[in-house]
Amino acid sequence: MNYKDTLLMPKTEFPMRGGLPNKEPKIQENWNKSDIYQKVQEKSKGLPKFILHDGPPYANGDIHMGHAENKILKDIIVRYKSMNGFDAPYVPGWDTHGLPIETALAKVKKVNRKEHSIAEFRKMCAEYALEQVDRQREQFKRLGVRGDWENPYITLTNEYEAEQIKVFGEMANKGLIYKGKKPVYWSPSSESAFAEAEIEYQDKRSASIYVAFPIADGRSVIDEDVSIVIWTTTPWTIPANLGISVHPDYTYVVVETSGHKYLVAEDLLEELTSVLEWEQPTVLNKVKGADLDRILAKHPFYNRDSLVMLSDHVTTDSGTGCVHTAPGHGEDDFRVGKRYDLGILCPVDEKGHMTEEAPGFEGMFYDKANKLVTDKLTDAGLLLKLEFITHSYPHDWRTKKPIIFRVTDQWFASIKQIREQILNEVKEVKWYPLWGETRLHNMVKDREDWCISRQRAWGVPIPVFYGEDNTPIISNETIEHISNLFREHGSNIWFEWDAKDLLPEGFTSEHSPNGEFTKEIDIMDVWFDSGSSHQSVLEERSELVRPADVYLEGTDQYRGWFNSSLSTSVAVTGKAPYKTIITHGFVLDGQGRKMSKSIGNVMDPIKVMKQLGADIIRLWVSSVDYQADVRVSDDILKQVSEVYRKIRNTLRFMLGNLNGFDPNKHRVEWKDMNELDQYMLVKVNELVKRAKNAYDDYQFSTVYNAIHNFCTIELSSFYLDLAKDTLYIEAEDDHKRRSMQTVLYESVVALTQLVAPILAHTADEVWEYIPGEKEESVQLTSMPEVTEYPNASVLLNKWDQMMDIRDEVLKALENARNEKVIGKSLAASIELYPTEHTKELLSTITDLDKFFIVSDVKVTGVKDQAPAEADQFERVAILAKAAKGETCDRCWTVTQTVGTNEKHPSLCERCATIVAKHYE
Template structure:
């Protein structure tokens, strides 16, 4: 007789190898065919809404690991919420306006921007943007992210643009929108104004100059022959100088050096003496800054006055305490200049070229003007010192070129007018991590007004008309009319139609008695686009609601989308657009470096999915502390793949040993479970509780570690290991076997649900192989509920203690194996010498042979009575010997009962009885 035929070995069609790169796309195709998103929404439609609002990625190029991290984190949350009592719609979005798309088209060589109209160029931009949306959508879908992918929101959609116009109109109506000439970040390389969110900082080498301004009128405070010393790293702004700022409360010294009298802040005098290498200097007198107010100095090379004014922004951190003031080239300069009636002089054009308002330097690029201006100052004897410094300097985040402050006529959102409401709204939001609140609070507290106009073609136009007198016209009538036109035709009509066609029929205004109007040709900042999504998406769509429950983006969005969304929402509704904000860090390489093509350390999501599969990438996301910067590399992904393999093999073992189990027919009542079986079921409840709590708190690494540890420690290394003999050797309906299968079935169903938000493809695959589940897909189920089994503290303590003791036994067996005393553990007989709690524990447990997977166990004397050859542990000594008897041909146990049965001489008595009775 072939005794293998009598063993109940595992059987399952669930493959050992995941082959994820090939199988996942097939599964995703199945999801699409069954419209899994719609089915989930239908199943949960009467539940409370949980809205995670998608921050729109920019539609340009393939997705990177930051995109993957972001979208997968969102998918974890949405999937979990839909299995936890909520309806959790997920509407993905795309940001589609702005300079990168214009640049991509013009650099392609296929578009001659100058040979076409703005409207025609915009059509090409739209076409390109939608192509990029399709490209990225395919890649996000490949990640296994579930959402309303074929009905997303896109900022170039007509409905979106129509709502954005209304947001602008509401803000204008409340007095939050104005036009003014003031310095803003200006990118000569983009030829456009920029918002703070579009600025990044890189090192730049700049000239550092000290310049002496001759006093022209001392106002009875000075003699009139002094020189006020300023310091600047932007010599090109000297032609725009109109003043010198001093702090009213600081003390200033008049210092005599080499027949010259210089004025500097007393607190910086020692530093400047060293800097200028002054010898034999003498402080003639000291004077408060407030006394210097309205002293008049002369511009170094123009016939122009430079007024001494007082400003609180002056510090002793660097320089001279006397600050060169050019109201056209600095925010603080502009503010203090306004107080003193200074002009806003800006002798630099859109391209960064010096204009004829800077005689002698016109036509020079601003940065190239530094040298001739410095030479002019030196020639006139005004230059005290020239050096060069490398410092952190503002750059255009898209072109990576330096930006300047430049005064131009722009449209602004007045943050100052509702700053207190913004700060209160921030305090009403839940921030994860908590430092996010402080970060955004400080940003909003300190930020200036928001420049929302851009001098570009591709974007939503600013819906403003002008009368014949040049006054801007923004009324409810015009805003509603333009919004409706955009909803019907899209915003391109602003550049296609005549102004009269864009106005309401019969429109009149006191600003245009002759009925002649013009329109604004600037577009809105793209951050105004995406920042309007709370109205253009959350309010526009019936399946969503405002405020959203959660915004989840990278930590760079505190100055980006979190900020712009807050500003527009508070301005329009008085409240934040989100109840909670969760942020994540950046993705770095395995050594903690920023990824870059030049370093060759870029990990591409598409490559990872082709080589390893999306579930490996998703498991990596779950494994990291995403609220800080995270690392990824081939080595790290290999480690994650090994964790995945263990999880998959555990699922496969569970499935394989349930091939003949029908939960309706073969289930053992919980009341009849005992010992280790009940212990594992109780441990499962702890896992369920801990994992669900971690999901609720967005602690996905805790989810990962809890599941991984349960699979590898309690299940694979312990319960499944010791359960094999019973599962394989006992007859099908043996009570002990059915008890184990009952526990395994509950573990399998619960764990498949718990991992589903993370291993979305694998969980679906497992679910298809679980016997007798009613739902067609695990995504259409709810998270498992925690069951209670009465008082289980003693049970858990007992079996947790036993697992520790078992580890000691396994170590002793391994040592004996290395010493060639035994082969496999079933060839061993062990004698245990135990004291105290260990002895009490071992005495209370039956069938220690099966639990230790050996052929014989004997509990002997106390631990201190053990022979010298014993392996010693705390309160336990173990003697491992070769078991006496013959090896059973069926169960491989070494037993002295082998050979006692005539019909089956190769079997032990237990196996012989089983074979005779059931086979």
């Protein structure tokens, strides 16, 4: 007889190799065929809602690892919630308006905008955006992200734009929308105003100049042979200078040096003496800032005066304490100039070129004008110092080129009027991480106005008409009408129809006695688009609710989507659109550097999926502390792949040992199990509790570590190792074997369900091979429940101590192996000399040889009586020796009972009995 044939070795068709790049598309095809998303929604119907609202990615170009991290994090949450008692629909979205698509048409499609009407150009933008949506949709689906992909929300759709118009109208109705002339961030490279959210700061090399403004009229406070010294890093704004600001509470000094007299802040005199290389300046006079009010200085090279004004925005952090003021090019400048009725001068056009209002500089690009300005100042003898500094400077986040402050007519949303309401709502939101609350609070607390108009073609029109007297007309009637028209025809009609055709039939206004109207040509800021999604999506789609439970995006969205959504939602509803904000950091390379094509360190998720599979990316996302910046590289993904292999092999081993097990027939009840099996079910229960708590707290790395450790430590290194003897050797229906199979069954089911939100493809693959009747997909099951086992704490205490003793035995066996005393552990016999407490514990355990996986165990005395050659440990002294007897051909145990059975002389007594009873 071939005794190998009598062993119940693992048997399963579940493949050892993942083969994810080839297998995942087939699994996804099955999901599509079975419409798994709708089946999950049907199963969840009637359960409490959980809404994770998708922040729309921009529809331009292939996805990158940041996209992958974001979408996978969302998918993990939604999959978990739908398996844990919630109706959790996921509606993906796309942001489809804005400058990048206009630019892409020019670069990629070679479209010359000037050759087409605005309406024609917009149609091309829409077509391009929808192409990008289709492209990205397939890439997101390839990541295994489950959602209503056939019915996403897209900001260019008629329905979305119609609701956005309502948001604008409601804010206007509450007096929060107005048109005004103000300095705004202006991007010459984009030829458009920008909101603060669209600004990013980069280092820029700038000219730093100190300039003397001679006194024209000192009003008996300052002599007219004195000059006021200012400092600026934007020499090109000197032609726009109309005044100088000083602080009313500062003390200013008139100093004489090298035959010249200058006025500066007293607190800065020492620093300026060094910077300007003044030789022994003498203080001639001191004056309070308040006394300098309305003194006149001369513009350095134009025949006009510069008014000295008082303002609290002046500081002594740098400069001279006397601030060059150009109301057309600065927010503080504008504010103080308005207070003094100074007027506005903005001699720079939309392309950044100087206008005829800056004589001598006409047509010159503003940045190029710096050199000519300093030359003119030098010729006038008023340039005291020129140097170059590198400093942080605002840039256009799209073109990456510098922006300027420029006064223009723009549409604004007043944040100031609802700021306290917004700040109160910030307090009510739950933040992951906690510092998010402070970050958003600080962004809102000093914010006054949001510039929402853009001078571009591709976006949602600002739905405002103008009367014959140029008065803006926004009413509930016009808003409702435009919203309905956009819902029916789309927003392109704004650029195709005349104003009279866009107005309600018979519409009249006191501002247009002749019935003539014009329409606004600016479009809305794209952040207003996406920021309206709480109305256009959460409120409008029947399966969703407002407020959402979670918004989850990158840290850059504090200034973007989190901010714009909050502002519009509080303005319209009085409440935040979200209950919880979760943020993740940026994806860096393995060395912690930003990914860049020029460096060559970009990790492409599409290539990774072709090489390793989406589940490896998903497992990596779950493994990192996503709330900080995270690193990814080939080496990191290789390590993640090893963890995947370990988890997969553990699941496969359990499936193999469930061959022939039917949970409906063979499952052993808790009360009929031995303590070790009960202990393992308690450990499974602990894993379930820890993993679910971590999922609930959005701590996915804790889930990852808990599952990995359970597979490698509790299962592979312990239970599955000692279970082999019973699973392979005993008869198929042996009670101990069925009890262990029950533990394996409960373990593999729980593990598959717990890992399903992360390893979406692998979990469904494993599910197919789990024995017994079950749902068609693990996605249609519920998360395992935490069970209240009787005496669980007693079991844990007892067997955790046994695990500690086992660790000491393993160390002693390793020492014996290194000294060539034994080979495999089954060739060993051990003598234990425990402490009194440990001896009492060991006396309650049967089959110690099976627990320690050795051939023989003797508890021979107490620790103090151990022989000198025994290994000494905290709980027990251990003497490991070679076991006496022969090795059984079937179970590999070394025992003196081998040869006692005449019919099966090469077997031990146990194996001979099993073979005789079941296989002869």
